[in-house]
Amino acid sequence: MTARGDADRAARPSKLKVARRRPRLVPRGNRTLTLLVALTVVATMVVLIWPTNAPMTVLIVPLLLGSLLLGPRQLPWFVVFVMVMLMLAIVRQREITPRIVLAITVLYLLCFIVLLTSFRRSRLGVAGVQGESMLVDLRDRILSQGKIPELPDTWLTETALRSAGGTPFAGDFIVSVGTPGADRLEIVVVDVSGKGEQAGTRALLLSGAFGGLLGALPPADFLPAANEYLLRQGWEEGFATAAHLSLDLVTGAFEVRTAGHPPPAQLDAGSGRWTVHEGEGPVLGLIEDAEFLTIAGVLRPGDALLLYTDGMVETPKRDISLGIDRMLGQAESLLRGEFDGGADRLVDSLGSRNDDRALVLIHRR
Incomplete structure (x- = not known):
């Protein structure tokens, strides 16, 4: 009787499970x-x-x-x-x-x-509401790639992004890598061919790929690896420009490498002058085994550095060099004595509303 009762009790859970699995x-x-x-x-x-x-x-x-x-x-x-x-x-x-x-x-x-x-x-x-939520999630993932990690109190880093026509998707994006307490910050500013929603899908793919490469490779190897990745995609309009910054948060020493991108600009707090660091580097995704020159410098207390895309300085009626001069003139007036919120002020006052715009402002207090 005991053995039979034990068997009945052992069989009960399985019957319950079967009942629960009924369609x-x-x-x-x-x-x-x-x-x-x-x-x-x-x-x-x-x-x-x-x-x-x-x-x-x-x-x-x-x-x-x-x-x-x-x-x-x-x-x-x-x-x-x-x-x-x-x-x-x-x-x-x-x-x-x-x-x-x-x-x-x-x-x-x-x-x-x-x-x-x-x-x-x-x-x-997927249904309409689900599709929209997926697009919103994808947009948020692009933006999260550019979130600046916590930095020491002696450093201020701000980013600003504006897309063509005010849409939430853009061909310009920012990727940053750094961990709390780390002594190095890696930032890359990318401008994908096209603008607005047309470039948004490529920007999503590249932001994930560049986020994986950034910080996992030595600074000198990032742009060559990004160039090889773009070449493997085989896109008809598969090129992009980029500016890669590697900054030592202890000494202020930095290295910048550009790939067909507008040159970074540095503010010397001692003289109050802006210096444009001209560099050479081919556009990503066009040339195999491309080489990228290194621009080295130091950010001292009070200095600042600007990384930006061509939408900030280029318009159909104006040469890019004149656009850079205008941007630096605006920076002198808008950032004088107050760098907090400076990235948004510069982006809102410069560039074409018909082009994507991105800017990174780094200031050593």
């Missing part, structure tokens, strides 16, 4: 579709019962909700269902007036627009 009447993925179908049926019944008081346009509500919440596999069938319900509502109309004809036309036109949207969305494979 649901309505899978979780279809709950939204079921609720929307029920809402459509209720709306249709209201139109059928009170045809003179309830307009057929109430069917727009479930149609709009479906376009936002349903995935690309479910949405086309739901749109067809809404169109069938609309046909039932038309049958019960006592009199077909021009106003009703116009409402019917608009409703069917909206159904076809939602269908076209679902076919385009099928390439992504």
Whole structure:
């Protein structure tokens, strides 16, 4: 009896597990579709019962909700269902007036627009709200790559990014690497070919790749490795410019290497003058085995350094050298005695609103 009772008790958990694994009447993925179908049926019944008081346009509500919440596999069938319900509502109309004809036309036109949207969305494979949340997450990941780590109190580092047309996606991005308590800061400012949303996808891929390379390689090897990575992609417009800074936070000694990028500018606190560090380096992604010259210098207390993209200094009607002179003139007035918030002030006052802009301001207090 004891052995049999033990066997029965041992079998009970397995039976419970089997019971728990029974399929649901309505899978979780279809709950939204079921609720929307029920809402459509209720709306249709209201139109059928009170045809003179309830307009057929109430069917727009479930149609709009479906376009936002349903995935690309479910949405086309739901749109067809809404169109069938609309046909039932038309049958019960006592009199077909021009106003009703116009409402019917608009409703069917909206159904076809939602269908076209679902076919385009099928390439992504997610619903509208989910797709938007994914894009927001991707944008946040790009921005997080450029977050400056905690630095000693003697250092101020600010970044500012503006995209063409004010969109949240840009071809300019910043990547920084450093750990709390570390004595070295690595920053790279990148300008991907194109602007706005067109360059945003390439910027996302490159920001992740450059974030992995930055700090994992010696400073002198970063740009050659980034150049090889871009060459392997085989993009038709797969080039980018970059400026890489490696800064010793103890001594203030720095090294800058540029790849087809505007030259960095340094403020000498003793003389109050800005110096442009001209360097040579080919654009990333065009030439194999490219070599990049090193610009070395020291940031003393009171000094500052600017890294920026061409959107800050270049416009169709102005040469880049004149744009650099204008930027440094603005820096003299906007940063005089107050560096906090200086990056945003410079970006907002300079550059073209039709081009992406990025700037890094480093100040040794």
